[in-house]
Amino acid sequence: MAAEPTLIGSVQRALHLLDAVGASERPVPAKVLARTVGLPLPTTYHLLRTLVHEGYLCKLDDGYALGSQVSGLRQHTSLHALLPKIRPVLRALRDEVHGAAYLSLYSDGDIKLIDIADGPAAPSVDLWVGVHESAHATAFGKCILSGLDSEGRRDYLSRHRLADLTPHTITDSRVLEQRLSQSGDVFNDREEYLLGTACLATTVRTPGALGAVAISLPARRLGSAPSQSLRRAAQRVSRALAVTP
Known part of the structure; x- marks a missing residue:
C-alpha cells in the first residue's frame, strides 16, 4: 500500500486563495476570501501579503486580483x-x-x-x-x-x-x-x-x-x-x- 504523500498546508491554502481570486471576475476582499476558503482572517491576511509580495496577487482598493506573475505563468x-x-x-x-x-x-x-x-x-x-x-x-x-x-x-x-x-x-x-x-x-x-x-x-x-x-x-x-x-x-x-x- 502506497504511503500517503506529505502535503504542506500553507502551500495548499495559498493555492486555494489563488483559485478563489481567479474564479472571480472582480477583485475579492480579504474577508470574502477567508469565508470562501474557510480560513481564519489573520491567516488569510498573512498569505495574501506573501502572494502580493511575490507578484501572484495585487492589492486594489476593492480587493485582490491576479498579479503579473500569474500572467507569466499563463x-x-x-x-x-x-x-x-x-x-x-x-x-x-x-x-x-x-x-x-x-x-x-x-x-x-x-x-x-x-x-x-x-x-x-x-x-x-x-x-x-x-x-x-x-x-x-x-x-x-x-x-x-x-x-x-x-x-x-x-x-x-x-x-x-x-x-x-x-x-x-x-x-x-x-x-x-x-x-x-x-x-x-x-x-x-x-x-x-x-x-x-x-x-x-x-x-x-x-x-x-x-x-x-x-x-x-x-x-x-x-x-x-x-x-x-x-x-x-x-x-x-x-x-x-x-x-x-
Missing part, C-alpha cells in the same frame, strides 16, 4: 502545451534534412528559442552567444526581424548591438536591412554565427505569433539543403500555433 503554460504538437514536426524535419531543427518566437520585444530537435547524427549549434543578442547573425533571427514592421525592427536593433561574432557576421545595419529585403521567404546564415556551421530558416506567422523554423547544417551542405522541407514544417507549426489558446 504564457509559459501555453508554450508548454504547444510543445507536444510542435516537437514531432521538428523531429520529422531533423530526420528529413539530417540537421538539427529549431523553433523560435518573438515575445515581449525579444527573440526566444522555444525548442530544439537534435540528435547524435544532427547535433545542435553551440549557442555560445544568447539568441536574443544575435538575431543579426542567425537565420531565424533575420526571419523574425524581417517580419517586424520598420518601427519594431528599429526598436529591436536599437537595443541589441550588431556584435562581430565571426569574420562573416553582418555588423552594418544598412547592409542588414538590404539583406532582409532581398532574402525572400527563406533566410540563411553562412558561418555568420559560428564558423563551419550554416542555417536556413523560414517564417512562422499567425495573427498572434511571429517566429521561425530553422535548421542547422555543416556549412558545406548549405547549397543542398531542402528549402521545401523547411517550408512544409513552418506551415505545420503555423497551424499548430493558430489553434493554441
